Amino acid sequence: MDLGLEGKTALVMAASKGLGKAAAMALSAEGCTVVLGARNAATLKQTAEDIRETTGNAVYYQPTDVGVKEQIEALAALAEEKAGGADILVTNAGGPPVRTFEESTDDEWQQWYNITFMSVVRAVQAVLPAMKRKKSGRIINITSSSVKAPIESLVYSNALRLAVVGLAKTLSRELGPYGITVHNVAPGYHxxxxxxxxxxxxxxxxxxxxxxxxxxxxxxxxxxxGRPEDLAYLIAFLAGSRASYLSGTTIQVDGGLYGGVM
Ligand SMILES: NC(=O)c1ccc[n+]([C@@H]2O[C@H](COP(=O)([O-])OP(=O)(O)OC[C@H]3O[C@@H](n4cnc5c(N)ncnc54)[C@H](OP(=O)(O)O)[C@@H]3O)[C@@H](O)[C@H]2O)c1
Incomplete structure (x- = not known):
């Protein structure tokens, strides 16, 4: 199946390792120009080279901390300057630490609210002008199976990622008229x-x-x-033209682990 991704530009956040890297690799393999951010410059450069060598497609990158608004804006500006602006946004960030509620602190709540939730708000703000101009876009948030079933001792993830799900559903309704679809993918163990x-x-x-x-x-x-690519294949599908009638979903990729019906 041709996913219709040839020539599209995908901005992938927190993309130097793990699930973000796998998403970038899958999108690049389908013909996207990918624009990558993560904090460590050396690892990011190595990942960009890996992807370019594997797929033969253009890769741009810039050190980016998703906790810093200006750095997210600069990454979106790079996508604009080098590749005509983002058609696809994959949001991702490092996961919050293991904490029970009683171990949590006000400072950490603020820190992980900024990284888990505000990073998504800021990334969407940064790519929206390009997507509205193109009258088309795909926004895919990497969250966690914790949005369907809370995970023991991951209180920040269990609480804050649901704000991302609520935001995505709202965006799917507000941005649909511009041809922009919005999803969350919810990985289990990868x-x-x-x-x-x-x-x-x-x-x-x-x-x-x-x-x-x-x-x-x-x-x-x-x-x-799971393998990181198990999640990445879903992201590539949702990013493509075949998924144009899907929006506002939260799809778990967990080998069937989640026990609920919906
Ligand atoms: N793997 C799983 O089984 C699983 C399951 C459910 C949910 N998740 C969630 O999925 C996300 C990715 O997980 P992963 O397993 O791929 O993690 P990982 O292997 O630790 O990779 C994290 C990536 O994010 C980057 N990153 C971390 N903090 C960042 C920041 N502040 N700004 C920019 N980039 C940042 C890292 O690079 P730098 O450190 O250089 O910035 C790295 O490229 C996490 O939120 C995690 O909680 C993962």
């Missing part, structure tokens, strides 16, 4: 450096890394932990 940090935390309960992975795998109907 093997990335981010997940490795959660594994290390679980190991404090006395299990080995292998035992943690096996325990999780047993709880997943398809019997395995």
């Amino acid at each position: 093997l990335t450096e981010g997940l490795e940090r959660i594994i290390v935390n679980k190991m404090k309960e006395g299990r080995s890394r292998e035992e943690v992975l096996e325990m999780w795998s047993r709880s997943i109907p398809v019997g395995r932990i």
Whole structure:
């Protein structure tokens, strides 16, 4: 199936590793010019080179902290200058730390509100002029399965990501008339450096890394932990022309882990 992504420009935030990198790789493989941001300049450069070498398509990048409005605006300006403005926005950020409610602090609530929620607000603000001009756009937020079922000891993720879901639904209604669709993708367990940090935390309960992975795998109907590309394929589909009648959805990619009906 041709997803209709050839020649499109995709801005992918927090894209140097893990799920963001996989999304950028998949979009580039489908013919997009990708514009990447993340904080560490050396890792970002290496990722840009990996993607360019693998797909042969144009890749631009600029160190960007998604917690800083001006840096998000500068990344969108790079997409404008080098590639005619974003057709596709994939929002992503580092995940909040492991905390129970009683371990949470006011400062951390503010910090993760800024990174988890305001980064999405600011990225949408930054790409909206290009998408409105083009009368077309795709906004896809990488959230977490925590938006469907809260995860133990991840209180910031469980609470703040639902604001992203509410925002996305609102945007899908307000921006639909401009040809812009908006989605959330909700990953379950995918093997990335981010997940490795959660594994290390679980190991404090006395299990080995292998035992943690096996325990999780047993709880997943398809019997395995996800690969970053499992999420990226959905993002590429939602970004393409075949998905033009889908908007306002929140789709989990979790091997069937989520037990609810809807
Ligand atoms: N992997 C999973 O199983 C899973 C499941 C559910 C939800 N998630 C969520 O999905 C998101 C991505 O997870 P991941 O597993 O791919 O994480 P990861 O492997 O740790 O990669 C995180 C990426 O985000 C970048 N990043 C972190 N903080 C940033 C910031 N403030 N500004 C810009 N870039 C930033 C990192 O680069 P720099 O450090 O250089 O900035 C890196 O490229 C997280 O929010 C995570 O909680 C992941």
